[in-house]
Amino acid sequence: MSPSPAGPQDPGAATARPGVLETRLTTGLSREEFARDIWSRTALLTRRASDFSDLFSAGAVDELVSRRGLRTPFLRVAKNGATLPDASFTAPAGVGATIADQVDDTALWREFADGATLVLQALQRTWAPVGDLTARLAAELGHPVQANAYVTPPQNRGFDAHYDVHDVFVLQIEGTKRWIVHRPVHPDPLRDQPWTDHREAVAEAAQGEPYLDTVLEPGDVLYLPRGWLHAAEAQGAVSVHLTLGVHAWTRYALAEQLMRAALSELRDDPWTRGSLPLGAAGPDDVTAPVRARLLAAVGEADPAPGFHRARRGGARPGPLGPLAQLTAVDHLAPATPVRLRDALEARLHDRRLMTRVGWLDFPETDLPALTRLLAGDVRTAGDLGLACARRLLRAGVLVPAAQ
Template identity: 30%
Template sequence: MSTQEFLETYWSKSPRYFGGEPTRFQDLLPWGRLGQILQENRLDYPRMRLSKKGKDIPQETYLKYETTRRGTRIPQISLSDLNAHLNDGCLLVVDAIDEMSPSIRMLCEKCEFVLGEHIQVNAYAGWKKTQGFSTHWDDHDVIIVQVHGEKAWRIFQPTRDFPMYLDVENPPPPLAQPVWCGTIKAGDVLYIPRGWWHDATPTGKPTLHLTFGITNRTGMDFMAWFCERLRTNPLFRKDLSRFSSCEAQENHLSLLKQAAFNELNILRTRHFFNDYDARAKPRVRPSLPWIVLQSEAKFDGHEIVEWVPPRRLRIDRDDVSLYFHALGKSWEFSLKADAMLDALEKHRRLPVMALFGKGMEVGLENAQVSAFLIELLNNGLINVYDAI
């Protein structure tokens, strides 16, 4: 199944299971790497937590806190207590593990580029047959990637259309039988849209899966964006008169309705998405030491350049320049930069030597390409790293 077919047929509509080779994701998060993450990071509750039968285990039963002489409180895992809880059937959860694993982060960024939304990845590890969470629904879409072992899943129909975080009412629990049951094994993928009830149960063997959480834009986001646009009209900035006559208040309201309708009538969904994408924030990744050495930067061609904007560019061109919006700003460059920008967006990471080649195709010398890259670096459009 192609990506386009999946997005058109299943995305935000219905669950979908995809089988895969058992070794497909084993290098994404080896068991040893998960252990390193627990060792190398000062993880506190709730970013790292234990759960059993739908309830979080009190963190003081597996986390100890040491206070330094300067008053800093440092969380430390009590290995003996952690081991006891895991042997008792608890589920280990690590939130936002994409921020601690380069391989997961890179996969995350590729998915974000296609889906147009920020993604957070959480890790779930279990060893016994006890459920970590009871049957529940999520307020965002999830893509489950089974890295090691297996889990038995059940999926139930939504009991409220498109439930939301902080909704006006909660969906009632499902009473009908599940619409899908199956065992997800290493290498498999399961997609569950927002609002579909589900649960997962380990089978008694070590199991580790990653959940890619995606919060899609809704009509509420569109209306919030629309209301912000109305600030440009003085009619909407004007005070509502509490003390005018009923006739004057009705006249004012009629003007507001008509102005809002006129503005809404010319808008299209693509206007919202274009503006949303143009303001998308990148993941924080300081380009050291290059960001400090911009004026002295000299490229020998072996450095690696990383493209920063997380969304697709929508480029306009005239006879001499190209224009696009990204990172909340408007950008203008010479048409000679077109091939270099296209290559950066397409590949995301490139050696400077490849960009020297792109520049040469349009008559640019290496020094001119270097100056262009320094400008991109200075404006946060690229990161630069020394080749490893």
């Protein structure tokens, strides 16, 4: 099946609003300049990129750890370069919430006062302003984005020199933090190639001349491609920074999808399923024809379906309020404002609409309206047709425009 022309989910997000990359993270550089000169190539420090007080704050940290009932792994704690066991800062939460791994704010305070760094993980799931920003950035970049917050006491360091297997944008929120950055010892690591695989090389490189040694102040942004070594230490006050992790899709990931598609085709090939000859001591005598079949299958393979499935599985769709959704369904009218739900990775394949919340088949008569929806040209339920709009609302694909 060949995909019909269709734009990204919530297509108006990247065009109607100013881009997050240009207006908040890399001010002074256009998207095209960043893509050409910086992306996946080199570190970039942008001073006073933006005021991030609307995104996160010390008050947000206190609310999350003391009032939101956070559980692991939404929080981890690090001290002296190592991660502390969960039991050192979690406990049952009392009557009605006896889950054993909820944050114990008293224990957490004691660890923090003793120099531990608090890491609020997957913040896009627990703090709405950060979730909105990461969703917009992911739509612009075409790669999944997640967010962690790092809260470090004065003159302390959470982690020793290391590298990440994803690109990062570091947004300094409060306080100051000294960053020491070195070039990679293993450029462009894959997701299963952590820095611990190169521990000795990382430690040796960290003793050399740094590429960058600087102090980030509130509003500064530091971009690091995956593989770049870094260590950070809070200065004279508590430091709060956000790390936006960009989990880049790679050529290797595409090669994996090509191979999977090829092997799926070979499962239906009787010759390939055949047994090797009796008495075969090794593959030497039969490798050549098998390689030829495999190369032919790779040449004909279509990686797109598998690649799009992997993309859909790499992130969650935008939020959906069940009460607002029910109200929209019950009071649906031609003038009801609606929009495609955020971050759906919605695509048309023939008559099938594929999304992160499942797939739906449609009659040919609905396809023009669906194409307009994916292009961002639908504003009301009447633009789609009430029956189609109601079906999409019930499936969680369409949401009220005010949501």
